[in-house]
Amino acid sequence: MNNKIHPQSAILGFLLFLIIWQLSSVIIDRPILPAPLQVLPMFLMDLPGELGLHLLASAGRVLAAIGLAVITAAPAGLLLGQMPKLDRVFSPLIAITYPIPKIVLLPVIYVLLGITDVSKILLIAMIIFFQILVVVRDEAANLKPELILSVRSLCAGRRALFRYVYLPASIPAVLTALRISIGTAIAVLFIAEQSLTTYGLGYYIVVETYQVLRYPEMFTGILAMGLLGVILYFTVAGIEFRVNRHLFLAS
Amino acid sequence: MIEVVDLTFAYSGHERLFEHFSLDVGQGESWAIIGPSGCGKSTLLYLLAGLKRPSQGRVLIAGETITRPRPRTGLILQDHGLLPWATVSQNARLGLAIRELYGPDGRHAPVDGKLEPKDADRQVETWLNWLGIAELKDKFPSQLSRGQRQRTAIARTLVLKPDLLLMDEPFSALDAPIRVELQTVMAEFHRQSQLTSVTVTHDIEEAVFMGRKVLVLRHGCNRGTEIVDNDLAGRSDERNRPAFYKRCNDLHKLLERRP
Numbered sequence: 001m002n003n004k005i006h007p008q009s010a011i012l013g014f015l016l017f018l019i020i021w022q023l024s025s026v027i028i029d030r031p032i033l034p035a036p037l038q039v040l041p042m043f044l045m046d047l048p049g050e051l052g053l054h055l056l057a058s059a060g061r062v063l064a065a066i067g068l069a070v071i072t073a074a075p076a077g078l079l080l081g082q083m084p085k086l087d088r089v090f091s092p093l094i095a096i097t098y099p100i101p102k103i104v105l106l107p108v109i110y111v112l113l114g115i116t117d118v119s120k121i122l123l124i125a126m127i128i129f130f131q132i133l134v135v136v137r138d139e140a141a142n143l144k145p146e147l148i149l150s151v152r153s154l155c156a157g158r159r160a161l162f163r164y165v166y167l168p169a170s171i172p173a174v175l176t177a178l179r180i181s182i183g184t185a186i187a188v189l190f191i192a193e194q195s196l197t198t199y200g201l202g203y204y205i206v207v208e209t210y211q212v213l214r215y216p217e218m219f220t221g222i223l224a225m226g227l228l229g230v231i232l233y234f235t236v237a238g239i240e241f242r243v244n245r246h247l248f249l250a251s
Numbered sequence: 252m253i254e255v256v257d258l259t260f261a262y263s264g265h266e267r268l269f270e271h272f273s274l275d276v277g278q279g280e281s282w283a284i285i286g287p288s289g290c291g292k293s294t295l296l297y298l299l300a301g302l303k304r305p306s307q308g309r310v311l312i313a314g315e316t317i318t319r320p321r322p323r324t325g326l327i328l329q330d331h332g333l334l335p336w337a338t339v340s341q342n343a344r345l346g347l348a349i350r351e352l353y354g355p356d357g358r359h360a361p362v363d364g365k366l367e368p369k370d371a372d373r374q375v376e377t378w379l380n381w382l383g384i385a386e387l388k389d390k391f392p393s394q395l396s397r398g399q400r401q402r403t404a405i406a407r408t409l410v411l412k413p414d415l416l417l418m419d420e421p422f423s424a425l426d427a428p429i430r431v432e433l434q435t436v437m438a439e440f441h442r443q444s445q446l447t448s449v450t451v452t453h454d455i456e457e458a459v460f461m462g463r464k465v466l467v468l469r470h471g472c473n474r475g476t477e478i479v480d481n482d483l484a485g486r487s488d489e490r491n492r493p494a495f496y497k498r499c500n501d502l503h504k505l506l507e508r509r510p
């Protein structure tokens with residue numbers, strides 16, 4: 001995220017998106033791709049009602065998963081980054097498990113934990129967990145020993161090192177990891193929400209609308225899910241920009 | 252001020268760097284430690300700073316055995332050790348912030364060193380001014396030249412009012428004119444404050460300019476101490492005179508001699 005996105009260009013992008021959507025729906029001309037002119041008013045009407053509840057349920061799950069992943073992965077990453085011996089033991093394990101698409105564990109988690117919110121949140125948290133773990137670990141490992149030594153020479157104990165070195169060094173890493181994993185997290189949410197739940201956009205899109213051929217309503221759900229992704233992405237990117245101010249300045 | 256008593260030190264799996272090594276540094280003296288790389292000069296400084304522990308023997312500073320970094324010892328490293336995400340004034344304030352975090356507990360901060368945040372700000376500003384970097388206070392380290400970064404590191408240390416200043420190759424990474432400029436700044440500071448200081452360097456001229464006494468270390472195991480008394484230290488007026496170069500040359504010969 002080297003450039004801040006200006007409001008004008010955001011509006012321009014959105015308009016372009018609508019135009020392409022409108023054209024596609026005219027060209028394809030089938031019920032599966034309704035026009036934005038039909039979907040958008042419906043979306044705005046439904047948002048304060050049922051659709052809004054589905055959106056809130058989905059957002060809640062993603063946020064809970066993000067929270068869970070951050071509080072477990074960030075400390076673990078710091079620990080591994082600062083203890084090379086420990087890292088040598090775990091890094092082969094991480095290297096093997098990191099590329100496994102966590103979604104394949106869905107049935108296992110469902111059997112072990114039941115088809116509950118907890119299992120859905122856990123699955124998404126696992127995806128974000130590995131991203132954060134790896135990025136924070138590398139960031140912590142890259143902290144120069146001289147930096148730590150010189151802060152220690154100012155009589156910093158563990159608490160001060162954490163407050164003034166490890167925490168500020170890992171926050172940008174956490175944000176970067178979040179930004180790149182949000183897309184996957186929402187994709188997995190979509191799949192996880194399709195089974196045995198009553199609220200959530202995945203459920204709304206597949207069970208309540210798609211399977212009963214309510215295509216325009218289905219598209220309001222798709223739009224809501226897209227919105228969720230966009231909002232999360234730009235929130236994280238915005239915080240990242242602010243936190244990393246020192247990286248974006250010309251010297 | 253500094254007493255090294257019967258010190259023995261080795262990195263695990265390596266030859267000893269020091270064996271039964273002793274050293275006395277008096278209050279207000281300025282010392283330079285010189286020697287080839289790998290001779291243990293930085294290690295000795297870290298031992299004085301309490302960042303490393305002797306295998307045997309003791310290091311006493313102001314009469315107390317050192318087992319951990321000591322609040323009143325200031326350390327300046329070659330690599331500045333500045334936080335890249337903090338501004339010049341935040342960096343200069345770091346030591347004070349750490350003291351605030353712990354309170355005057357005698358371990359992380361001097362017992363008598365309680366400081367109001369407003370006074371802390373003023374002190375930081377004073378030192379930034381003295382070092383000529385006050386107008387850079389909102390810049391980040393990446394926006395500074397090496398010399399300005401080193402000045403920031405010096406401000407961070409001096410703002411803590413140390414009673415002992417340890418410097419590890421403080422100016423080695425700088426261009427020659429800036430190096431001389433900062434050496435002069437620190438010599439002037441020493442003249443004004445009479446602060447005890449130890450500078451580790453591999454640069455002979457720097458040793459002659461910074462050290463009233465020059466400790467020469469050698470490759471392999473250091474047992475005895477070889478100390479050159481140097482009355483030319485801090486004398487900017489002598490710097491380009493033959494006597495200065497002769498002293499450098501003498502030191503050079505001493506360093507080349509095989510033990």
